[in-house]
Amino acid sequence: MSGDKAFIQVKDLKKYFNVGRKATLKAVDGVNFNIKKGETLGLVGESGCGKTTCGRTVMGLYEASGGEVLFDGTNVHKLKGKAKKDFTKRAQIIFQDPYASLNPRMTVSDIIAAGIDIHRLYSGRDRINRVYELLNIVGLNKEHADRFPHEFSGGQRQRIGIARALAMEPDFIVCDEPISALDVSIQAQVVNLLIKLQKELGLTYLFIAHDLSMVRHISDRVGVMYLGKMAEITKSTKLYENPLHPYTKALLSAIPVPEPTVSRGKKRIKLEGEVPSPINPKPGCRFASRCKYVKDICYRETPKLKEIEKDHYVACHLY
Numbered sequence: 001m002s003g004d005k006a007f008i009q010v011k012d013l014k015k016y017f018n019v020g021r022k023a024t025l026k027a028v029d030g031v032n033f034n035i036k037k038g039e040t041l042g043l044v045g046e047s048g049c050g051k052t053t054c055g056r057t058v059m060g061l062y063e064a065s066g067g068e069v070l071f072d073g074t075n076v077h078k079l080k081g082k083a084k085k086d087f088t089k090r091a092q093i094i095f096q097d098p099y100a101s102l103n104p105r106m107t108v109s110d111i112i113a114a115g116i117d118i119h120r121l122y123s124g125r126d127r128i129n130r131v132y133e134l135l136n137i138v139g140l141n142k143e144h145a146d147r148f149p150h151e152f153s154g155g156q157r158q159r160i161g162i163a164r165a166l167a168m169e170p171d172f173i174v175c176d177e178p179i180s181a182l183d184v185s186i187q188a189q190v191v192n193l194l195i196k197l198q199k200e201l202g203l204t205y206l207f208i209a210h211d212l213s214m215v216r217h218i219s220d221r222v223g224v225m226y227l228g229k230m231a232e233i234t235k236s237t238k239l240y241e242n243p244l245h246p247y248t249k250a251l252l253s254a255i256p257v258p259e260p261t262v263s264r265g266k267k268r269i270k271l272e273g274e275v276p277s278p279i280n281p282k283p284g285c286r287f288a289s290r291c292k293y294v295k296d297i298c299y300r301e302t303p304k305l306k307e308i309e310k311d312h313y314v315a316c317h318l319y
């Protein structure tokens with residue numbers, strides 16, 4: 001799957017949670033994707049589809065239940081000692097709720113410099129100068145360094161979270177719904193900042209979101225997850241112009257269109273049926289209970305992710 005020069009390779013990744021006697025929650029169940037250096041892969045899907053668990057397992061924050069994640073050729077879940085420490089510097093995460101992820105009792109400078117201190121990257125005057133530099137990079141200024149998180153707006157807090165991630169001089173950042181908690185007017189500012197930083201610093205992103213409209217602006221390719229499985233993955237332009245999986249079509253039809261003339265001609269696909277539980281899921285396609293194209297085979301066989309056209313992968317028995 002677009003394997004040439006992949007920087008991140010996710011192969012048959014599984015993350016299961018035991019949730020009671022003989023009950024297993026299959027949050028991520030055999031997911032495959034690659035990300036090239038300097039690329040952004042958007043990962044989208046409804047709440048509970050496993051995208052956040054996937055991102056955290058890629059980061060090594062969760063042990064994998066199966067499969068592997070290769071970061072620059074090395075298995076993330078087998079790292080030890082110095083190699084593990086290097087990875088925790090090179091791979092960073094930005095969280096959804098900037099307020100919850102910032103310690104309210106720490107000043108902004110100590111929050112941003114926490115990783116710098118652990119990895120002993122700078123000390124003394126160089127340390128505070130580096131904090132000022134990072135504040136400047138994310139559009140804040142040095143007067144903000146001695147303030148506390150509650151003194152900032154949601155958008156500014158997310159900028160602090162980004163500065164904290166950049167402090168480690170990473171190559172790769174998992175952006176875990178970084179704009180979901182922000183006002184719509186602020187979302188574009190944060191996305192534009194991430195795009196600018198990527199260009200300047202050559203960063204690679206896994207950008208997780210449930211909102212397909214904003215993902216389009218930042219992603220080179222987009223993967224759509226449904227109940228722990230990858231339903232479709234392709235270039236961003238292709239996904240929005242020619243979605244093939246019935247679930248992707250429904251998600252895209254729900255995006256509001258600003259122009260009323262376009263909006264009138266656009267038909268919203270309403271998803272019918274129950275969302276199945278990811279606990280002990282039934283065999284077959286996980287989308288079967290909500291799909292209007294469902295066939296007998298869909299209840300029996302789990303569709304495999306297949307390349308339908310160049311760089312366009314779909315898991316559906318219609319193709």
Ligand code: SF4
Pocket residue numbers: 245246247285286287288289291292293294295298303315316317318
């Ligand atoms: Fe619908 Fe069957 Fe395709 Fe699943 S495999 S999306 S149920 S047609």
